Amino acid sequence: MEVLKFGGTSVANATAISRVLDIVDAARSRGKVALVCSAISGCTDELIALSAMEPEERERAGKAILDRHNAIVNRLFTGKERKDVVQTVLDTFKDLMEADPEDYQTFGELFSTRIIAAKLRCDGVNALWLDSRDLIRISGESVDKPVTYKRIAKAVSDHPEVEVFVVPGFIGSDATGHVRTLGRGGSDQTASLFAAALGADDLQIWTDVPGIMTTNPKDVRSARTIPQISYDAAFTLAACGAKVLYAPAVEPAREAGINIRILDTFHPDLPGTVVGPFPRRERGSWVGIACKKDGADSKLCLVADGPLDSSVPGELRARLERANIVTRSIMFGSEDHILISLDHGDELEALRTCHYICFETDDAVDVFLAGEGKVGRALLDIIGKTDNRINVRLVARHECEDEAFFREMFATASGKAVFVDCTDSETIYKWYVPVLEAGINVVSSNRRALSVPYAEFALMKRTARRMRRFLRYETTVGAALPILDSINMSTNSADEILSIEAVVSCTLNYILTSGLPFEEALRKAQEIGLTEKDPSMDLGGKDAVRKLLILAREAGIPLEESDVAIEPVDGSAVQTGQRFVASIEKDTSAPKGYRAAIRLKTVGPDDPAWNVRGTDNMISIRSAFHPSPLIIQGAGEGAKMAASSVLNDILR
Ligand code: ADP
Ligand code: ASP
Ligand code: MG
Numbered sequence: 001m002e003v004l005k006f007g008g009t010s011v012a013n014a015t016a017i018s019r020v021l022d023i024v025d026a027a028r029s030r031g032k033v034a035l036v037c038s039a040i041s042g043c044t045d046e047l048i049a050l051s052a053m054e055p056e057e058r059e060r061a062g063k064a065i066l067d068r069h070n071a072i073v074n075r076l077f078t079g080k081e082r083k084d085v086v087q088t089v090l091d092t093f094k095d096l097m098e099a100d101p102e103d104y105q106t107f108g109e110l111f112s113t114r115i116i117a118a119k120l121r122c123d124g125v126n127a128l129w130l131d132s133r134d135l136i137r138i139s140g141e142s143v144d145k146p147v148t149y150k151r152i153a154k155a156v157s158d159h160p161e162v163e164v165f166v167v168p169g170f171i172g173s174d175a176t177g178h179v180r181t182l183g184r185g186g187s188d189q190t191a192s193l194f195a196a197a198l199g200a201d202d203l204q205i206w207t208d209v210p211g212i213m214t215t216n217p218k219d220v221r222s223a224r225t226i227p228q229i230s231y232d233a234a235f236t237l238a239a240c241g242a243k244v245l246y247a248p249a250v251e252p253a254r255e256a257g258i259n260i261r262i263l264d265t266f267h268p269d270l271p272g273t274v275v276g277p278f279p280r281r282e283r284g285s286w287v288g289i290a291c292k293k294d295g296a297d298s299k300l301c302l303v304a305d306g307p308l309d310s311s312v313p314g315e316l317r318a319r320l321e322r323a324n325i326v327t328r329s330i331m332f333g334s335e336d337h338i339l340i341s342l343d344h345g346d347e348l349e350a351l352r353t354c355h356y357i358c359f360e361t362d363d364a365v366d367v368f369l370a371g372e373g374k375v376g377r378a379l380l381d382i383i384g385k386t387d388n389r390i391n392v393r394l395v396a397r398h399e400c401e402d403e404a405f406f407r408e409m410f411a412t413a414s415g416k417a418v419f420v421d422c423t424d425s426e427t428i429y430k431w432y433v434p435v436l437e438a439g440i441n442v443v444s445s446n447r448r449a450l451s452v453p454y455a456e457f458a459l460m461k462r463t464a465r466r467m468r469r470f471l472r473y474e475t476t477v478g479a480a481l482p483i484l485d486s487i488n489m490s491t492n493s494a495d496e497i498l499s500i501e502a503v504v505s506c507t508l509n510y511i512l513t514s515g516l517p518f519e520e521a522l523r524k525a526q527e528i529g530l531t532e533k534d535p536s537m538d539l540g541g542k543d544a545v546r547k548l549l550i551l552a553r554e555a556g557i558p559l560e561e562s563d564v565a566i567e568p569v570d571g572s573a574v575q576t577g578q579r580f581v582a583s584i585e586k587d588t589s590a591p592k593g594y595r596a597a598i599r600l601k602t603v604g605p606d607d608p609a610w611n612v613r614g615t616d617n618m619i620s621i622r623s624a625f626h627p628s629p630l631i632i633q634g635a636g637e638g639a640k641m642a643a644s645s646v647l648n649d650i651l652r
Helices: 014-028 043-051 055-076 079-098 101-106 108-122 145-157 187-198 231-239 247-255 312-322 347-360 374-386 403-412 428-437 454-467 483-492 506-512 518-527 542-554 639-651
Strands: 002-006 033-037 127-129 164-168 171-173 179-181 202-207 228-230 260-264 273-276 286-294 297-304 329-334 337-343 365-370 390-396 417-421 441-444 497-503 564-566 578-586 594-602 616-623 630-635
Touching: 002 014, 002 187, 014 033, 014 055, 014 108, 014 202, 033 108, 033 187, 043 055, 043 101, 043 108, 055 079, 055 108, 079 108, 101 108, 101 179, 108 127, 108 164, 145 187, 164 187, 187 202, 187 247, 228 231, 231 247, 231 273, 231 286, 231 297, 247 260, 286 347, 297 347, 312 329, 312 337, 312 347, 337 347, 365 374, 365 403, 365 639, 374 390, 374 639, 390 403, 390 639, 403 428, 417 428, 417 639, 428 441, 428 454, 441 639, 483 497, 483 542, 483 616, 483 630, 497 542, 506 518, 506 578, 506 616, 542 564, 542 578, 542 594
Parallel strands: 002 033, 002 202, 033 164, 127 164, 202 260, 228 273, 365 390, 365 417, 417 441, 564 594
Antiparallel strands: 171 179, 260 273, 286 297, 297 337, 329 337, 497 578, 497 616, 578 594, 616 630
């Protein structure tokens, strides 16, 4: 069961209603639907105005409401069906005119949903109109959920043949059976109550904006859609004036563990906003700003996704003062939100300034992380502790690719987004091109993904260039050492690489420089987790080949694994003074203009590799412009360091 709710603008006229019917059609192909609708736009306001009029005036104004509905009927129906629905609308209108004026406002949803139910039936859909007044029990100011849920569940289970239940939003009744409303905007709550009562698979609130946005886009044009937001933050925004969602609609969905999706009827392909159980962050980043007029006061409410620093109110005050905006007070509403009270009339300028401060000056990055191994976890840890500019939107815990993860990323990525591959997967690289094509940058610490056959590698690079996105993988060689960047600098400046020599196997370097007999050193390396699961991978040079391929390609040499001469390490033949060295050397007689090898090399004290100890890495680059080599040396191992290098790739 899916619950779909459409607001007033979404059902404002026949064209809008046709759009709604298309969306319902798509949902119907997946299963049963409960379709909750508001009154056509402006109708509730007109009914409230009507109830305050003198009886003579009422007739004319009432007629205008009737005419608007009839115009819709005339567009949607023909022949006998049109006659029947005109009659239905007229009957509803007669009931309205006989009702207590206090109750006029409850009729808007009766008109709209009766028309829509008739249209669905006319299109051959098995649709049933349910009277919310008989289902939603309102006691005092709140909904009696046990009674309401039982009635809704029964109404639906009594009609197993029905495909679409059509439900007027906003209304219910009290214990005496008298009609009541859920408050202005209450149709959202009707939908949430139905979703909870029916254990719906999906709750969609379709409206006239692309989701919950950083603020009301009618006030601030640069407002942007929030892809995901916690129930708490959405509730605070809604309660403080973000009309896009009615605050009391949050609770039923949250209690039932159902996400609320806010979607745009006029752009149904946009991903919208998911309101769900997203955890609070250790340090809050701004999520959205709501604005509410409150008597003579206006209030802005700035909402974050975690606790805010105690210095925030002071900083905001100073920034607003610099923009000549006087505030009455700025204080914490809770750890996660700030309330700014202003004189009436100052709110719009204050809102625009706050929106600029919170959302337009920073360059927030959305991160989608695959792989929660050592490096992935360290990265999450660093981001959680220190960085406000990064929002982690999605984490795939698996070490291999997961289609659902990518689909969700494609659906939710907006603004500056980075896909971060911290897996060890051999095959995940197949996603790099589609990810780049979706406009998402790629940062990878997965050297398997970059040492794939050259043609695949070149395609990724070309796609990144074409899409003007980055594909960064500095961490794949020498962890945090700026090796690839240095090579890149030479390549970009038309310099020509003459040779590269690299000590990049932490494992082998550790073994060779330990001073212990080979077998014993290997055992120790295994114990401290330095080797691959199968240590022959290290000794056979497999990992070093990957690094060498990445190094060579960065230098513009289209090297393949088969071009590398590998001499595996024979433990029994190892001598002191040897280092495991990956090298590329210019050689015009070689097929690709370079010779590449991985082997043990005996080095003397004047060789830069001589001083490389333990898990350090070293690379020496000779180029036409720099014949005496550029040498980079330093720690080559450690999850934290690798994570900081990944972070640098994300942010630089
Ligand atoms: P519906 O009739 O579909 O229920 P509403 O008028 O109740 O629609 O809510 C949608 C309106 O909410 C938007 O047109 C927009 O002007 C306003 N709004 C206020 N704050 C926000 C926000 N943070 N994000 C999106 N829309 C907002
Ligand atoms: N029609 C009602 C209103 O305008 C309820 C709703 O649209 O949610 O407030
Ligand atoms: Mg609304």
